Amino acid sequence: TRSTRPKRLLRAVQKNATRGDPLSVISAIDHFCRHSEWAMNVGDEKGSILDSVVSELNPNTSLELGTYCGYSTVRIARLLPPGARLITLEFNPDYAAVARQVISWAGVQDKVELVEGPSGDLIPQMKERFGVETFDFVFLDHWKDRYLPDTNLLEECGLLRKGAVLLADNVICPGTPEYLAYIRNSPRYESRYFQSHLEYTKVEDGLEKSVFLG
Numbered sequence: 001t002r003s004t005r006p007k008r009l010l011r012a013v014q015k016n017a018t019r020g021d022p023l024s025v026i027s028a029i030d031h032f033c034r035h036s037e038w039a040m041n042v043g044d045e046k047g048s049i050l051d052s053v054v055s056e057l058n059p060n061t062s063l064e065l066g067t068y069c070g071y072s073t074v075r076i077a078r079l080l081p082p083g084a085r086l087i088t089l090e091f092n093p094d095y096a097a098v099a100r101q102v103i104s105w106a107g108v109q110d111k112v113e114l115v116e117g118p119s120g121d122l123i124p125q126m127k128e129r130f131g132v133e134t135f136d137f138v139f140l141d142h143w144k145d146r147y148l149p150d151t152n153l154l155e156e157c158g159l160l161r162k163g164a165v166l167l168a169d170n171v172i173c174p175g176t177p178e179y180l181a182y183i184r185n186s187p188r189y190e191s192r193y194f195q196s197h198l199e200y201t202k203v204e205d206g207l208e209k210s211v212f213l214g
């Protein structure tokens, strides 16, 4: 029953956010991370860039790599049209347990499927086990050395439709040099960098948005 940062974050949500109100969950987490304990959520500044990409795309089937406490899961799910769904992958069971409660507190659980396990094993199972044809949107925010191998895996498994959008967090800090080099030099993608800051800090960071051309 040792207290951990994710458990303290969850307690802050249960104390300060209103059940069924995703925006109150998002602001309770941002307040906690700004005033109590920094945590590796995408945050409010990069979060609003994420919001605009999702809102413009209106994705029917989305994939999130790296759930943690469910902050970006709630940010994405709250914007999805009825019937749309978000599959989010998390291999740390303690983080997944907290995320499930955050996602339920926000009331977006019906749009979200949280799957526990490593992305490298789960991506090849997306079609048969999860009934996915292709993804319209992928948010990459797991360990940074997995961005490129998992992107190649998505390509090889035929999981990206023409026009699918990949949005990658932390391309500056902590940085994803191999992924950036690949995606910016590939003729199969059209990429754009959105400059921002590392969540809750003044350090430069940003998101790379890449459209799969098929």
Ligand SMILES: C[S@@+](CC[C@H](N)C(=O)[O-])C[C@H]1O[C@@H](n2cnc3c(N)ncnc32)[C@H](O)[C@@H]1O
Binding pocket: 040, 041, 042, 043, 065, 066, 067, 068, 069, 070, 071, 072, 073, 089, 090, 091, 092, 095, 117, 118, 119, 120, 141, 142, 143, 146
């Ligand atoms: C930065 S946190 C995710 C933050 C979350 N997207 C947000 O903005 O609220 C990264 C998470 O990815 C998970 N992770 C890292 N590599 C993974 C992998 N290969 N498969 C599944 N989960 C992974 C870690 O356990 C951690 O919870």
Ligand SMILES: O=C(c1ccccc1)c1ccc(O)c(O)c1[N+](=O)[O-]
Binding pocket: 040, 041, 042, 141, 142, 143, 144, 169, 170, 173, 174, 199
């Ligand atoms: O890698 C870290 C990290 C490294 C060192 C200490 C704390 C976090 C990190 C920092 C900001 C992020 O937005 C993020 O997604 C991550 N991450 O773990 O995936």
Ligand SMILES: [Mg+2]
Binding pocket: 040, 041, 042, 141, 169, 170
């Ligand atoms: Mg991140």
